[in-house]
Amino acid sequence: MKKRYIVLFFITLFAVILVIALRAVNTNIVVAPTDEDNVIKVEKASKENLIMIDSPYINQKVSSPIIVKGRARGNWFFEASAPVNIVNWDGLIIGEGYMMVDEGYSWMTTEYVPFTGTISYDVSQLGAYDYGWIIFKKDNPSGESRFDDALEMRVILR
DSSP states (O other): HHHHHHHHHHHHHHEEEEEEEEHHHOEEEEEEEEOOOOOOOEEOOOETEEEEESSSSTOOOESSSSEEEEHHHEEOOBTEEEEEEETTTOOOEEEEEEOOOOOOOOOOSEEEEEEEEEEOOOOOOTSSSSEEEEEEEEETTTTTTGGGEEEEEEEEEO
């Protein structure tokens, strides 16, 4: 009988330690409300040391037009803008637009500058599935592929 309590004690102790350890691990995850007022965990998109998207989140439900906000290095832009595409699950471009450096900030820097953009997409082009990607492209006026860069993030399109 005493042996059973010792085993039960160690199982409980292990479970408590596991729960504490899992809660201590925190990545780039934030809590955001859904339409049903439930709370789900969603992740912010970023590309190391170049661009960080504040809104929308990865896998967030979005509808047209999508308002994008974030921060990117000034050299991500040309003339204070950079292209943004929205593609459906099959890669078909269903929306195009630009993100613009926020007023009062200079794009001619290597520091982070805030940006905002509004991109509309054609809902009739969603196809078989309701997910797609927002593609944040580095503006490359030279056209040389070695200067191309992009950040893709998956979203749920409605």
